[in-house]
Amino acid sequence: MVLTMIDLRKQAEELHDRHSDTFQIGIEEIEAQLRTLVEGYSVPLDEAIRSVVNRNIPENNNPTTSTNNSNSQIKVGDINSSGQWVDIQIKIVDLWDPTSDSIDQVGLVGDETGTIKFTKWAKSNLPKLEANENYFLKNVVTDEWNGRFSIKLNRTTIIEPLNQDIEIGDGSTTVEGVLVDLQSGSGLIKRCTMDSCTRVLLNGSCAEHGEVEGKYDLRLKGVIDDGINVFEVIFNEQTTESLTGISLAEAESMATEAVDTGVVLTKMRNMLLGKYYKIQGSKFSRYLIANEAKPLSDSLDAEAILIQARSI
Numbered sequence: 641m642v643l644t645m646i647d648l649r650k651q652a653e654e655l656h657d658r659h660s661d662t663f664q665i666g667i668e669e670i671e672a673q674l675r676t677l678v679e680g681y682s683v684p685l686d687e688a689i690r691s692v693v694n695r696n697i698p699e700n701n702n703p704t705t706s707t708n709n710s711n712s713q714i715k716v717g718d719i720n721s722s723g724q725w726v727d728i729q730i731k732i733v734d735l736w737d738p739t740s741d742s743i744d745q746v747g748l749v750g751d752e753t754g755t756i757k758f759t760k761w762a763k764s765n766l767p768k769l770e771a772n773e774n775y776f777l778k779n780v781v782t783d784e785w786n787g788r789f790s791i792k793l794n795r796t797t798i799i800e801p802l803n804q805d806i807e808i809g810d811g812s813t814t815v816e817g818v819l820v821d822l823q824s825g826s827g828l829i830k831r832c833t834m835d836s837c838t839r840v841l842l843n844g845s846c847a848e849h850g851e852v853e854g855k856y857d858l859r860l861k862g863v864i865d866d867g868i869n870v871f872e873v874i875f876n877e878q879t880t881e882s883l884t885g886i887s888l889a890e891a892e893s894m895a896t897e898a899v900d901t902g903v904v905l906t907k908m909r910n911m912l913l914g915k916y917y918k919i920q921g922s923k924f925s926r927y928l929i930a931n932e933a934k935p936l937s938d939s940l941d942a943e944a945i946l947i948q949a950r951s952i
Contacts, residue, residue, distance in 0.1 A: 648674050651685070655692065663696050666742035670696075676847040695722070711779060717753030717809075717923065719791070722784040728791065730758075731774045731806040745769055749791070752809040754923055757790040764795045774802035788927075813928065814920045815873075816936060817866035819912050826861050827905030828891045830854035858888050860908065864919060864928075873919055873928045883917075883933050884908050 652671035656663060663670070670692060677688035713727045730749040738746050745760040745768065758780075760766055769775065778798040780791045793799075825840060832839045832846035833855050839846050841854045860875035860883070881887050886894075886908070895901040916936040921928045 648678065651689065655689065659693065659696070665696055666740055668740065672847045675845070675850070676842070679843075679845060715753040716749070716751050716756045719756065719782050719789045722782050722789070724782040725779060726782060726791075727776070727778045728780060729774070729776050729802060729806060731808060732769050732771050733808060735769070735771050747771075750806075750808040752807050754809055757788070758793065759790065760793040760797075761795075764793055764797065766793055766795075766797060767799055769799070774804060774806050776800040776802055810922050812920070812922055814918065815864055815866055815871050815928065816916070816918045817864040817871070818914060818916050819862050820865045820870075820914075821863040822905065822909050822913065823861040823863065823872075826859060827908055828888075828895050828901045829857050829859050831857050856888060856892055858886070858891055860912075862912075864917065871919075871928050873921065873930050875930045875933065879930045879933055880908075883935075884911055 648671055649667075652667050652674060655670050656667045673692045673695065674685075674688050677683040677691060678685055683691070711725050711727045713729070714724075716728070716730065719726070728751075730751055733748040733750045733755055735745060735747040738744065742762055743759060744762040744764065744766070745758075747758060747769075748755050749758045750756065760769065776799075777791070777793065778800070779796045780793055783790045783792055830841040830844075831854060832841060832849055832852050834846065834849040834852055840859075841852065844854070845851050846854075858877040858880040860873075860880050862873045862875065864871045864873055875883060877888055886904070891904045894903055894907070918934045918936055919928065919930050920932045921930040923929075
């Protein structure tokens with residue numbers, strides 16, 4: 641059975657009503673998550689509903705059980721899973737305009753290990769957070785969406801001002817290694833442009849706004865192996881063009897001529913895989929966002945990697 645937009649909307653409304661005491665998201669976001677699973681990944685509706693429930697009800701299925709001061713205090717850069725109840729000391733880096741009435745405040749917080757998005761829900765009735773101020777946040781929940789982690793403040797969160805100034809780190813790092821894979825979602829992609837949304841479209845559909853025309857962009861999602869560790873690296877349009885020599889206009893022309901956007905990724909795979917690069921970037925969740933990428937001599941880099949590996 642093909643599910644219509646109305647069907648999924650009804651399911652989202654029912655889920656929201658059923659879990660109104662525990663869900664920290666609105667009907668629109670529930671519907672978007674269902675749509676991504678059902679239409680984007682062909683997940684059966686029952687399994688999609690189960691997944692959305694598990695995703696949005698934290699561990700133990702009861703937020704009140706996390707007020708016993710047993711949470712781990714964690715750094716921003718150490719957040720690597722969703723559904724955790726944690727305590728964290730942060731500085732408010734930036735405040736953004738909320739995109740939904742269900743959101744009271746949203747923006748960027750950070751510490752010396754990096755930055756991360758935060759969301760404070762309207763129904764949490766928590767005090768206002770001020771830009772550039774430092775806070776100790778007790779009992780927040782970690783979340784993850786498309787590989788990017790965030791924290792969510794809920795009605796059980798405790799906000800304590802800090803009398804110290806937290807230094808914000810950019811998570812800058814440099815890796816050298818061989819590019820062993822280009823993941824799906826690389827090459828010539830399309831992004832949603834509705835309400836300043838930049839989500840990547842899947843089969844012409846945005847997880848939040850449904851079917852949209854979209855705008856072309858270049859992106860690479862690569863995997864770098866330095867002989868010891870593996871790094872997931874995101875290259876934006878500028879770094880992708882710098883690495884491949886293919887501009888966005890040229891990529892669009894290639895796709896138009898072949899009537900297939902996949903030809904762009906195929907060419908980039910043939911051009912880049914198995915070669916060695918030095919990449920400088922900023923760590924964001926599990927990804928390294930590349931600011932600069934330079935090719936290295938295969939033989940020299942391989943020798944350096946082997947020496948490094950043998951010394952461990």
